[in-house]
Amino acid sequence: MSGEKPAVSTYREFADNVLPRIRANNYNTVQLMAVMEHSYYASFGYHVTNFFAVSSRSGTPEDLKYLVDKAHSLGLRVLMDVVHSHASNNVTDGLNGYDVGQSTQESYFHAGDRGYHKLWDSRLFNYANWEVLRFLLSNLRYWLDEFMFDGFRFDGVTSMLYHHHGINVGFTGNYQEYFSLDTAVDAVVYMMLANHLMHKLLPEATVVAEDVSGMPVLCRPVDEGGVGFDYRLAMAIPDRWIDYLKNKDDSEWSMGEIAHTLTNRRYTEKCIAYAESHDQSIVGDKTIAFLLMDKEMYTGMSDLQPASPTIDRGIALQKMIHFITMALGGDGYLNFMGNLVTQNGLTFQEKGTTGAMINADDSGALWTLITCGTST
Incomplete structure (x- = not known):
């Protein structure tokens, strides 16, 4: 999630601070990466460990729902980057x-x-x-x-x-x-x-x-x-x-x-x-x-x-x-x-x-x- 701090921002911060700017610049769709839970951060979300869990680094499932709802209220569609081509090699958490x-x-x-x-x-x-x-x-x-x-x-x-x-x-x-x-x-x-x-x-x-x-x-x-x-x-x-x-x-x-x-x-x-x-x-x-x-x-x-x-x-x-x-x-x-x-x-x-x-x-x-x- 994008934010001003040198850290991983949250779904809510992105929804409140960035989505309005995206809409103001006349975009109609937002594509989100790294939504599914992944233990290895440097994989950019592509080594998925839990396909049914929201990445906890950026917030809770309710926070993600808030982001999607906020985007819809602004007239923005939201696409998710889904990784069904492969999965994490991890045994313990994958x-x-x-x-x-x-x-x-x-x-x-x-x-x-x-x-x-x-x-x-x-x-x-x-x-x-x-x-x-x-x-x-x-x-x-x-x-x-x-x-x-x-x-x-x-x-x-x-x-x-x-x-x-x-x-x-x-x-x-x-x-x-x-x-x-x-x-x-x-x-x-x-x-x-x-x-x-x-x-x-x-x-x-x-x-x-x-x-x-x-x-x-x-x-x-x-x-x-x-x-x-x-x-x-x-x-x-x-x-x-x-x-x-x-x-x-x-x-x-x-x-x-x-x-x-x-x-x-x-x-x-x-x-x-x-x-x-x-x-x-x-x-x-x-x-x-x-x-x-x-x-x-x-x-x-x-x-x-x-x-x-x-x-x-x-x-x-x-x-x-x-x-x-x-x-x-x-x-x-x-x-x-x-x-x-x-x-x-x-x-x-x-x-x-x-x-x-x-x-x-x-x-x-x-x-x-x-x-x-x-x-x-």
């Missing part, structure tokens, strides 16, 4: 080690290497297991019914779609890459069931898929043979911007290449465009603002002196990057919280020697310093 069948060999996860994601250090669900389907589908209904969320962003869909989980695979668009023995049919069927259920329970629900592979018909209705998502994230766009900012001079930027990346999407499948997210800005990298202006922000942004050329260029390019992404990128636009507030403290930080991390949503942005009309 699902790992639970038996769900007639024997100790039958658990929520695949056995052996198939049940372990080597890059994420997490367990992988066995979507062919009846109890796993019951568990995950009931989990979606729980968050919709109990907390009145308006939909979900499904994390790690690429990992679910393929047995190889997209690891070390470069997708070229060849249909054999999508429809082969590498396709995880059980997981695809689960996602079809999930989308069918959600749209039956809440016809106006919005469900977004995080998929980097470009799987065809991912965002077509189930009754057409699609997987049923409403939108997919246009994940190539932020990668293009980061590549340009880190590896090319301004004079080398190709507008044709940029325009192709922004408009390269599957026909009749809706996309959400964005210039950066936690994946680019926090996980081992920098925000666009820091890539453009870096340490100059500490000395070149004072009201007591003219802005330095680096700051002038950085602010101008940042505005143009977000504008062209919003204009050409798809059917919706996602803005990463705080990425237009070019103040120090919005980057990846480490506290002490404990390894506890603060991400940009928790890094203490001084919202009271934001002038009217600045996007948050």
Whole structure:
């Protein structure tokens, strides 16, 4: 949760202090990360230990309900980042080690290497297991019914779609890459069931898929043979911007290449465009603002002196990057919280020697310093 203090803010503080600013800047939807309980804070909420519990770091279930109700009263929809692609490896406080069948060999996860994601250090669900389907589908209904969320962003869909989980695979668009023995049919069927259920329970629900592979018909209705998502994230766009900012001079930027990346999407499948997210800005990298202006922000942004050329260029390019992404990128636009507030403290930080991390949503942005009309 975002707040001014260098600490994890609360659901109520976010609802009272930040939601009105979001509404004032004409956004219509808020997507919340790290809502489900997770013991490892540096996982940004992606190593879930309890799928039916609200993350206690930011408050109680009633506090989260207050946030959602406050957002609805302001005309904002609220999406939850749901993690059904994998689960924490923990045994003591997680699902790992639970038996769900007639024997100790039958658990929520695949056995052996198939049940372990080597890059994420997490367990992988066995979507062919009846109890796993019951568990995950009931989990979606729980968050919709109990907390009145308006939909979900499904994390790690690429990992679910393929047995190889997209690891070390470069997708070229060849249909054999999508429809082969590498396709995880059980997981695809689960996602079809999930989308069918959600749209039956809440016809106006919005469900977004995080998929980097470009799987065809991912965002077509189930009754057409699609997987049923409403939108997919246009994940190539932020990668293009980061590549340009880190590896090319301004004079080398190709507008044709940029325009192709922004408009390269599957026909009749809706996309959400964005210039950066936690994946680019926090996980081992920098925000666009820091890539453009870096340490100059500490000395070149004072009201007591003219802005330095680096700051002038950085602010101008940042505005143009977000504008062209919003204009050409798809059917919706996602803005990463705080990425237009070019103040120090919005980057990846480490506290002490404990390894506890603060991400940009928790890094203490001084919202009271934001002038009217600045996007948050």
